Amino acid sequence: MTGDKRRRMSAEERRKQLLDIAQRIIDAEGFPAATPKRIADEAGINRTVIYQQFGDPAGMFAALVDREITRAGVQFAQVVAEVPDVGRTGDRYLVRVFEGTLNAIDAHPATWRLFLFPPEGAPAELHRRLASSQDFLLSFLTRELLRMRPDLHDPEYTARMVQAAGRELLQLRLSDPESATRERLSALMRSLNADITGRSGEKALSERGE
Numbered sequence: 001m002t003g004d005k006r007r008r009m010s011a012e013e014r015r016k017q018l019l020d021i022a023q024r025i026i027d028a029e030g031f032p033a034a035t036p037k038r039i040a041d042e043a044g045i046n047r048t049v050i051y052q053q054f055g056d057p058a059g060m061f062a063a064l065v066d067r068e069i070t071r072a073g074v075q076f077a078q079v080v081a082e083v084p085d086v087g088r089t090g091d092r093y094l095v096r097v098f099e100g101t102l103n104a105i106d107a108h109p110a111t112w113r114l115f116l117f118p119p120e121g122a123p124a125e126l127h128r129r130l131a132s133s134q135d136f137l138l139s140f141l142t143r144e145l146l147r148m149r150p151d152l153h154d155p156e157y158t159a160r161m162v163q164a165a166g167r168e169l170l171q172l173r174l175s176d177p178e179s180a181t182r183e184r185l186s187a188l189m190r191s192l193n194a195d196i197t198g199r200s201g202e203k204a205l206s207e208r209g210e
Contacts, residue, residue, distance in 0.1 A: 025042075068114050092193060112170070
């Protein structure tokens, strides 16, 4: 024997490997392409290992959705926490949160594609988690808009408008990054923020880099 033995993976390492493979396939081709046979072949294992780890393919997909939405949630929480104190008290807070989310998307595009572009054949669990996260985001936006503008007319629908615009801009960043540059998207969000807060576009733009 040559002595070139591979270290046996722990159950946790194997689970991560299988989820990583499934995510890569799903990101490129959709959920139907992520069959147990294909995942097992790419991992160099027997399909029974997948059933041992997750029970069935549905269990594996649920585990993947849970992992990625937790990851995205942690990233968003970090974005919010990292906004400087001066940004929290100013009327550009949401712009700073948006720019931080752009950073997270650029760093982990596959995670965010799963939720901004639900792949073909996505399980019901993904759509349930998406609905829950959208409700959370709507509450967050409504609260922050009211903080900036206590007299804001119809804060709920204004928050929905900001939510839809932000989602569209983030989708553009993923689908057409060459055209949807960070500078272009940030400028659009600053302009929208200026309209909502009642500040002139010139003053909002002058605060860039604050």
